[in-house]
Amino acid sequence: MSHDTMATATDPDFPCSLSIDVPLPTQRLAKTALQALQVDKELSALVRRDLSIAEGDAQSPALLHVEYSATTNRMLRVAVNGFMESLKLVVEVMETLDVDVLEPGSNTNATS
Amino acid sequence: MAKDSWIALGCEGSANKLGIGVIRHTSSNETTILSNLRHTFVSPPGTGFLPKDTAAHHRAHFPQLALRALKEAGCSIADVDVICFTQGPGMGAPLSSVAVAARTLSLLWDKPLVGVNHCVGHIEMGRTITGADNPVVLYVSGGNSQVIAYAEQRYRIFGETLDIAVGNCLDRFARTLKISNDPAPGYNIEQLAKKGNILLDLPYTVKGMDCSFSGILASADALAATMDKGGFTPEDLCFTLQETVFAMLVEITERAMAHVGSNQVLIVGGVGSNERLQQMMGEMARERGGSVFATDERFCIDNGIMIAHAGLLAYRTGYRTELKDTMCTQRFRTDEVFVKWRD
Numbered sequence: 001m002s003h004d005t006m007a008t009a010t011d012p013d014f015p016c017s018l019s020i021d022v023p024l025p026t027q028r029l030a031k032t033a034l035q036a037l038q039v040d041k042e043l044s045a046l047v048r049r050d051l052s053i054a055e056g057d058a059q060s061p062a063l064l065h066v067e068y069s070a071t072t073n074r075m076l077r078v079a080v081n082g083f084m085e086s087l088k089l090v091v092e093v094m095e096t097l098d099v100d101v102l103e104p105g106s107n108t109n110a111t112s
Numbered sequence: 113m114a115k116d117s118w119i120a121l122g123c124e125g126s127a128n129k130l131g132i133g134v135i136r137h138t139s140s141n142e143t144t145i146l147s148n149l150r151h152t153f154v155s156p157p158g159t160g161f162l163p164k165d166t167a168a169h170h171r172a173h174f175p176q177l178a179l180r181a182l183k184e185a186g187c188s189i190a191d192v193d194v195i196c197f198t199q200g201p202g203m204g205a206p207l208s209s210v211a212v213a214a215r216t217l218s219l220l221w222d223k224p225l226v227g228v229n230h231c232v233g234h235i236e237m238g239r240t241i242t243g244a245d246n247p248v249v250l251y252v253s254g255g256n257s258q259v260i261a262y263a264e265q266r267y268r269i270f271g272e273t274l275d276i277a278v279g280n281c282l283d284r285f286a287r288t289l290k291i292s293n294d295p296a297p298g299y300n301i302e303q304l305a306k307k308g309n310i311l312l313d314l315p316y317t318v319k320g321m322d323c324s325f326s327g328i329l330a331s332a333d334a335l336a337a338t339m340d341k342g343g344f345t346p347e348d349l350c351f352t353l354q355e356t357v358f359a360m361l362v363e364i365t366e367r368a369m370a371h372v373g374s375n376q377v378l379i380v381g382g383v384g385s386n387e388r389l390q391q392m393m394g395e396m397a398r399e400r401g402g403s404v405f406a407t408d409e410r411f412c413i414d415n416g417i418m419i420a421h422a423g424l425l426a427y428r429t430g431y432r433t434e435l436k437d438t439m440c441t442q443r444f445r446t447d448e449v450f451v452k453w454r455d
Contacts, residue, residue: 032216032219033216036212036215040211040439041439086209089209093174093178094220096175096176096179097182099220103188
């Protein structure tokens with residue numbers, strides 16, 4: 001579990017918030033997405049982001065939990081849109097180039 | 113058994129070219145290019161490429177381009193030792209888009225990462241491809257214009273642009289004339305310039321070891337606005353602009369050569385593929401009893417193989433970039449890199 005900023009209940013300075021749970025097939029993939037995406041800081045000081053891994057359910061074993069809050073809805077929208085584009089890239093790289101995609105039969109169940 | 117060969121995957125995306133390449137080094141310093149693929153984001157005539165659109169282009173093309181690069185190289189994941197990516201300098205969003213993908217690969221494949229300085233990538237690829245031993249390097253592209261010489265484990269900047277890159281001047285002038293950006297605005301200016309005859313009046317702005325291009329661009333734009341009544345053609349304008357800015361580059365390169373006592377010049381960067389620049393530089397170098405080295409468009413124009421190459425050189429000296437340090441930076445000076453792999 002890692003948090004890159006402190007998740008707050010409701011910060012009055014950052015009233016516009018959005019919470020996203022991204023379901024991923026394994027803990028390994030959720031952790032990969034988190035680590036790849038959390039390195040880059042948010043471009044604007046008016047936006048806060050927190051990433052963490054949460055346990056899902058039987059259908060979605062692992063969740064990438066994303067908390068965004070911003071000073072305005074516009075900043076929130078811009079930041080979340082940008083995040084989704086990066087997330088899409090991460091997922092497509094996983095779909096196209098993961099170990100078991102390139103070499104069918106490899107074991108990717110071990111969490112690193 | 114000691115390792116005697118290494119393979120690196122390199123990913124480049126600092127401007128509008130997405131480049132992915134796979135390279136192999138041996139302990140006897142043989143370099144083999146296993147694959148070198150590139151996809152260029154071309155914007156319509158009269159426009160330039162904007163960061164957001166360029167980043168979107170890179171994100172869209174990365175997975176398939178990387179897959180093709182691996183397949184062409186005939187490499188398995190186990191064969192790859194390190195994943196290299198351009199950490200800077202360049203445009204923020206495009207750089208970061210490639211870094212996100214490189215990080216993902218590093219985590220999925222459990223391979224180390226090396227962040228590479230884009231300018232050092234150009235230099236190292238140029239040195240290896242041409243065999244130039246210790247030349248003065250003219251690095252000229254849409255984003256950078258520097259005269260560089262190696263000294264004591266750093267690529268030192270002897271002269272540079274004080275404002276915009278020479279390639280930026282050419283690219284933006286192409287927009288003024290609404291010249292096509294396909295395959296590159298500079299290439300199309302070069303073709304038009306070949307048909308130009310009249311040398312018009314443009315400022316010549318060399319300032320010691322440095323030069324400035326923004327005033328020349330403004331003057332060229334002003335001249336272009338009078339073309340109807342001026343009795344000259346777009347070809348004449350392109351010819352004039354090239355002759356002027358290239359003469360400036362030759363001058364500051366020669367100044368650096370005199371300073372360090374070298375007679376070899378290596379031209380790298382996209383503008384280095386311009387044959388007129390190579391010709392003018394060659395005349396100057398020959399007058400000094402030396403020669404000019406240049407590479408073809410596979411290596412001159414931004415590519416992934418140069419990132420793999422420079423990255424692998426660093427990796428072999430023990431250099432690694434931890435995940436937490438893989439943020440990109442738009443400003444990354446050439447002399448910030450410790451060139452441990454050279455004496």
